[in-house]
Amino acid sequence: MTTPAEISDATLQVLKQIPTQTLIDALWVKNWPMSMIEGALPLQPGQSMAGRAVTLRFVPHRPDLAQDKPKADQSAEYVAFELCGPGEVLVIDAMGWQYSSIGGDIKFFRLCQRQVGGLVTDGAVRDSNALKEYGFPVYSAARTAKQGPAEFWPWQVNDAIQCGGVLVRPGDAIVGDDDGVVVVPRSEVDDVIRIAHQREEVEEVIKAQLAEEQCSPGKYYPFNDLTWELFERKTGRKPLR
DSSP: OOOOOOOOHHHHHHHHTSOHHHHHHHHHHTTOOOOBOTTOEESSTTOOEEEEEEEEEEEEOOHHHHHHSOOGGGSHHHHHHTTOOTTEEEEEEOTTOTTSBSOOHHHHHHHHHTTOSEEEESSEESOHHHHHHSOSOEEESEEOSOOSTTTEEEEEESSOEEETTEEEOTTOEEEEETTEEEEEOGGGHHHHHHHHHHHHHHHHHHHHHHHHHOOOGGGTSSOOHHHHHHHHHHHSSOOOO
């Protein structure tokens, strides 16, 4: 199977302007699983991000793992950090362990230096006040004062992972706003953008019609034959669906 082309920075800027709920709807139109990362909540309001996924997988701690684990700057998290820049979002599979820290101030200072596009995890971060000052969006399931190494370790970089119950592959688009984080598969990005833009337009047509008719939203929403007839009549264009 041919690997899809890398998502361009220009395309990331387009994705960043599309609400996450609209991306979810567009994926649903294409019969893809809903891909909102459960538990990935914004560290502070007003965040938005879009970037290519760099993935990192944590595994439970065990004494023999500690012996085998690469040390110092060869540890998996530091290898992953160096793959990140303004166009990348680091996505960390913490197995949903919400009170175990994947890192904090000192570790993530490197992400600040690299001006990364964002950080997403289904685990917890510590030193949240420092992270808020670092300037990149952070989405996590929780905040904690605990350390992580007694419970789990970073282990594998840039393989397919789960995060918050969603499959994430390296290079997928990771888009976040105040409502959460959505994964858009790399192969589907162009279609999802096309569908999302039309859905936004259709919804504006519906809202204008509801204001005019003063009727139940159920007449036109969820989308149905009347919706598409209305859209075609108001815009003079055939729906893409």
